Amino acid sequence: MTEVTLAVVGGGLRGLTYARRAHATGAGRVVAVAEPDPQRRAAFAAEFGIAPELAHPGWKELAAAGRLADAAVIATHDQLHTDPAVTLAGLGYHILLEKPMATTEREAARIADAARRNGILLAVCHVLRYTPYTRVVRGLLDGGRIGRLISVQHLEPVGWWHDAHSFVRGHWRRQDTSAPMLLAKACHDIDWLVHLFGRPPARISSFGSLSHFHAGDAPEGAAERCLDCPLEPSCPYSAPRLYLGCLGDPESEFWPLSAVTPGRTEEDVLAALRTGPYGRCVYACDNDVVDHQEVVMEFDDGATCSFTMSAFTPMEHRRTRLFGTHGYIDGDGTTLRLVDFRTGEEELIRADDAGAGGPSAADGHGGGDEGLTDAFLAAVASGDPSLLRSDAAESLMTHRVVWAAERARLTGSVVTL
Numbered sequence: 001m002t003e004v005t006l007a008v009v010g011g012g013l014r015g016l017t018y019a020r021r022a023h024a025t026g027a028g029r030v031v032a033v034a035e036p037d038p039q040r041r042a043a044f045a046a047e048f049g050i051a052p053e054l055a056h057p058g059w060k061e062l063a064a065a066g067r068l069a070d071a072a073v074i075a076t077h078d079q080l081h082t083d084p085a086v087t088l089a090g091l092g093y094h095i096l097l098e099k100p101m102a103t104t105e106r107e108a109a110r111i112a113d114a115a116r117r118n119g120i121l122l123a124v125c126h127v128l129r130y131t132p133y134t135r136v137v138r139g140l141l142d143g144g145r146i147g148r149l150i151s152v153q154h155l156e157p158v159g160w161w162h163d164a165h166s167f168v169r170g171h172w173r174r175q176d177t178s179a180p181m182l183l184a185k186a187c188h189d190i191d192w193l194v195h196l197f198g199r200p201p202a203r204i205s206s207f208g209s210l211s212h213f214h215a216g217d218a219p220e221g222a223a224e225r226c227l228d229c230p231l232e233p234s235c236p237y238s239a240p241r242l243y244l245g246c247l248g249d250p251e252s253e254f255w256p257l258s259a260v261t262p263g264r265t266e267e268d269v270l271a272a273l274r275t276g277p278y279g280r281c282v283y284a285c286d287n288d289v290v291d292h293q294e295v296v297m298e299f300d301d302g303a304t305c306s307f308t309m310s311a312f313t314p315m316e317h318r319r320t321r322l323f324g325t326h327g328y329i330d331g332d333g334t335t336l337r338l339v340d341f342r343t344g345e346e347e348l349i350r351a352d353d354a355g356a357g358g359p360s361a362a363d364g365h366g367g368g369d370e371g372l373t374d375a376f377l378a379a380v381a382s383g384d385p386s387l388l389r390s391d392a393a394e395s396l397m398t399h400r401v402v403w404a405a406e407r408a409r410l411t412g413s414v415v416t417l
């Protein structure tokens, strides 16, 4: 297969993940990067052998150099997706764009429009569509194994420490600097559920709030930082326990530790926790995104779906129950238990034979990161868009379902799509 050349915009965690996969398989080669952090830029350029003149300090400088590669990976933060995506689409780059597409409906529509006008391939990183597990679930539904799908119950167990890391202390804690949590975290789940049903819902409602991670729930005597706090040893959200515990484990050092500090010693971690955002008490941060949310959807034929996103869980694979007219499936992200109503028999189906990893970013999202990268590079190399499990228009549609759910939550109403 032809080797696809890549320009990576944003040499952080996600940019690295896709770049490493492309090099590991040999299907792609990174030839340019845009990354403002000089340390990250130098490390990225060294790892992938990028010429110094092709290591740019930002996406604008990279775009000013014209088209440098077949495709671009856009892995900047949520609020910096639209301008690079529209500009690079205009230069003719095929684009692998991190989710969420954009933080407003108007901007996401601009991106989808730019992809259509310029005739490029644009894949949004909805990695769940690309896991071996999803392939099996879709195969069972398409093969009629449980008859007509009548309802679905789906849980996204964000995980107590992951929520504290990303959505209380970290990048995704505020709507004005990132996005509502349903968009930042669970646009994956809404996209996946729409993918299973094969169409968008007709009506949607939602409830949810920030119930725990605020000053009103702080235990008496809590300090502003974990390192000064007498309650730290018994607190579930202790930052020293979480981050010192990452040291020595390469996966945990890649994520979540590298967001906290580039250092890898106990002193580096303690220094970051003394002054940086990740050492703050979870009850004394400037976060405003929800810590739990429900979404209920109804489809045109009366089928229904309920979705729960919660911080107050272990961090695990998503869990899903699918209720059909002729059968039932209970899935935990790796294994599916199927009960066939015609025979009463049960079948256990393991879906991780492809060596898929755990649910986290460090684990590659159950094989989704690898599956997406491989599919995108194959689609670009062959010019065949059918190798992608969604295009820009489909991703825009599923993002619109997320925005409708947020409108329903904020207005206390049922939104018709």
Ligand SMILES: NC(=O)c1ccc[n+]([C@@H]2O[C@H](COP(=O)([O-])OP(=O)(O)OC[C@H]3O[C@@H](n4cnc5c(N)ncnc54)[C@H](O)[C@@H]3O)[C@@H](O)[C@H]2O)c1
Residues within 6 Å of the ligand: 009, 010, 011, 012, 013, 014, 015, 034, 035, 036, 037, 040, 057, 058, 059, 060, 075, 076, 077, 078, 080, 098, 099, 100, 125, 126, 127, 184, 361, 365
């Ligand atoms: N698909 C998934 O499952 C998944 C998982 C985690 C994060 N994400 C998304 O991926 C995106 C990146 O997240 P991350 O965890 O890699 O963040 P990160 O902070 O590790 O990386 C972002 C990088 O962008 C760089 N940057 C900032 N301004 C720039 C500019 N003008 N030009 C080029 N680069 C610039 C930053 O310096 C940083 O290194 C976010 O939108 C996030 O929501 C997706």
